[in-house]
Amino acid sequence: MPENASESRRDGFALFPDRSVVAMRVNGELKDLATTLTDTDEVEAVAIDSADGLNILRHSAAHVLAQAVQRINPQANLGIGPPVTDGFYYDFGVDAPFTPEDVKAISKEMQRIIREGQRFVRRVVTAEQARVELADEPFKLELIELAGGPGSGSNAAEGASVEIGAGELTIYDNVTKDGEVAWKDLCRGPHLPSTRMIGNGWDLTRIAAAYWRGSEKNPQLQRVYGTAWPSKDELRAYKDRLAEAERRDHRKLGIEMDLFSFPDEIGSGLAVFHPKGGIIRYEIEENLRRHLLRNGYDLVNTPHITKKDLFATSGHLQTYAEGMFPPMHLDEVRDADGNVTRKGQDYYLKPMNCPFHNLIYRSRGRSYRELPLRLAEYGTVYRYEKSGTLSGLTRVRGLTQDDAHIYVAQDQVKDELTTNLNLVLNLLRDYGLDDFYLELSTNEEGNDKFLGEPEQWETAIETLREVAMASGLELVDDPGGAAFYGPKISVQARDAIGRTWQMSTIQLDFNQPERFEMEYTGADGQKHRPVMIHRALLGSVERFFAILLEHYAGDFPVWLAPTQVVGVPVAEEYAEYLDGIVAQLRDVEVRAEVDHSDDRMQKKIRNHTTGKVPIILIAGEQDRDAGTVSFRFRDGSQENSVPVGQAVERIKAAIASHALVHAAGDLA
Structure with missing residues (x-):
């Protein structure tokens, strides 16, 4: 000390x-x-503005929220109240859904509790003591039972670790200045010393419904969300970021820019891409294919549906069945009397591509000379996400993965991981994403979700850690976040407004080669088991599309813009001249068109600027006579009298270099 x-x-x-x-x-x-x-x-x-300090601030605010609700409605039952990214929430069992008026009343009561300066006081209790003290709280009693008593460390509900952490059960009392216990909650802590330290940098943000322990079989609770920051200024800055994020929301931009939609006739979480969205998607996919072919990948294609046994072999039915669409029972044959003469079998829509690639590997004998064998596919997969979790293109039920599976010898693992990590980072930079850190997701001791021997996991984790550290990027641990078949590195990228998105993943897998009995003949003439690497550079195309749309707020670099160039004549008599220039641009695969509408020139310019067209070409009498054209850019700047041949070459160069063109100085 x-x-x-x-x-x-x-x-x-x-x-x-x-x-x-x-x-x-x-x-x-x-x-x-x-x-x-x-x-x-x-x-x-631990300072209040550190990551741990912010979580403690927000967790303490969640307790004040719960106390305020029970002051107003003593019959409300307590669920859980963890801190989450940028905020907190608390779940309540109440007779009627909360209204905006309820939230205002709760907020006022929270202000009173904060001003009272109640102390958070921790007490260790036995499971029996906790049951007695919380006898009127059925959800808390369930958590105590699920915890199996002190020391179990069960996380039986999302966020439950804030209540029943490992080691012991504890209750926090909110104690007034007079020494009276004003309120109590089952909680592992820690908390702020006093409610007064929550200050005025907080707010309640929204209400929602949530099933207890995340299961639709359980009661539906009411969830109140909030945010908390060390100061009023930081709260205001956060709200400004939210407003900017709302402006960039891909769901809103997708409608405004006519990029994609989710027709009710198709079903929740199943998107269709419109022509403008389709061309952006095409450019994303073609750019990746070029990278893959340059890096020694073989392109494959596999069906969307398969017999049940394939996913039994891979382990998905044992570990991922809840995330799969229900089976389709097919091929059954009956006679005229309705008797079964041939038994049918179950088929599943595929949630993953890896089992199919394993079958391609296993389709013939393999030699060590073929390794690394890199199989890549844009494979559409289907996952039965709960309806409440669906969110635009970032969480869907039908998604296309830029998936690859690489089969290597044991002594090739480290080099191949390094090569793929460099490929990931270079590819993301192509799209204007260059602020990264890495996350290492590992298994969780004692959790039977993770298949394979502990020694295999230890070897895989250590190899991934070495590769990640060698990259020079920040590395953050993610205990328990691995897939069931092996650990992974994920690249976390920050967008234009500082939000973090999980992008690419690289996973080691010692299990599926065993389960599929994959082999290769080594230089010694003996059979050996390959190691399998799962690799997704962009993740799902749909989610990556949404991230890019929000990152750029729809103002794409020229190469990704649905319409790259629009010609606007000063008057209709100059439209034919611009048609000729646009024809030259189309000959070199530039997406260009001339606006032949009846609108006045200034309105056309305004429309296409609002429509986020990166380059507008303007021509009048002087340009036609001189064989030139004028550039108009999104920021309103202009460059006049550019020779047509030079203009075409500069536009081609901007596309080839993936330039972001907003102003005159951006077009080299």
Whole structure:
């Protein structure tokens, strides 16, 4: 402990009098400031503006929210209330859905509780004590039972780890200045020292319905979302970011720009791409194909449906059945009397492409000389996502993956992982995404979801970690986030407004080669088992499309813009001249057209600028006589009297270089 620590007090308050410190790490574990310390403890301050500090602030705000709801409606039953990205929520069992008026009343009550300066006081309890104290809270009682008592560490519901963490059961009392317990909740903590430290940088944002423990078989609860920040200014900045994100929302832009839709006649989570969206998608896919062919990939194609046994072999039926569409029972034959003369069999829409690629690998004998064997496909897969989780193109039921599976010898694993990680980063830079960090997703000890031997997992994780560290990028651990068949590295990219998206994934798999009995003949003439690498560069095309649309707010670089150039004549008599220029552009595969509408020139320019066309060509008498054309850009700047041949070459160069052209200076 520091020398200036109080002799009479051995806790965080004595160590860290700074009001910006809201908790501490004691020997690596997060603890309340009130925790009693020993002379041998290793202690580290947790500031309110750190990642841990923000979670503690938001978790404390969630408790105040729950207390406010029960002050207004004592019959409300408590669900769970974890911190989430940029905010928090709490679930409640109530007789009627919350209304906007209810939220206003809850917010006012929260303000009163915050001003009261209640202390968060932690108590360790037994499971029996917790049952007695929370006898009127059925959802809390269920969590206690699911936890199996202290030490189980069960996370039986989304966010439940904030309530029933490993080691012991604890209750937090909200204690008034008079020493009375105003409210209590089952919680592992830690919390702020006082409700007053929540301050005024918070707000309640929305209400929603949510099934208890995420299952449609359970009661539907009411969820109240909020956000909390260390200051009012930070709250205001967050709201500004939200407003900007709303302006960029791909669902809104998709309608405004006529890119895609979700017809009711087709079904939830199943998108159709319109002509303008289709050309953007084409460019994304063709660009990736060029990268794949340059990097030694073989392109394959597989069906959308298969017999049940394939997914039994791969392990998907054991581990992923809930995410698959129900089976179709086919091929059954009956006679005239209705008796079955040939049994049918179940077929499934594929949720993954990997089992099909395994069959291609196994279709004939393989030699070590063929490895690495890289099989790539734009494979459309189908996943039965719950209707409440669907969200535009970012969460759909039908998606096309830029999927590849690479089969390598053991001594090729590290080099192939490195090659693929570099391919990922170079590809994302093609699309204007260049702010990355890496996440390493591993298995969870004792969880039977993960197939294979512990030694295989350890080897795979260590190999991935070495490759990730060698990249020089920041590496963040994601315990328990691996797929059932192996660990993975994922590339997390930040967009134009600082949001983080999981993009590419590279996964090691020692299990499927075993399950499919894949082999190759080595240089020693013996049979060996290959290692399998799952690799998606963009993830799903649909989700990547949405990310790009929001990243650019629809103002795509020229190569991705649905319409790259529009010609606007000063008067109709110059339209034919522009038709000739557009014909030259189309000859070199530029998406160009002339606006022959009856609108006035200024309105045409305004329409195409609003429509996010990157380059507008204007021509009048002087241009026609001189064989030139004028450029008009999205920011309103203009470049006049450019010779037509030069204009065509500059547009071609902007497309080839994937340039983002907004102003005159952007077109080299």
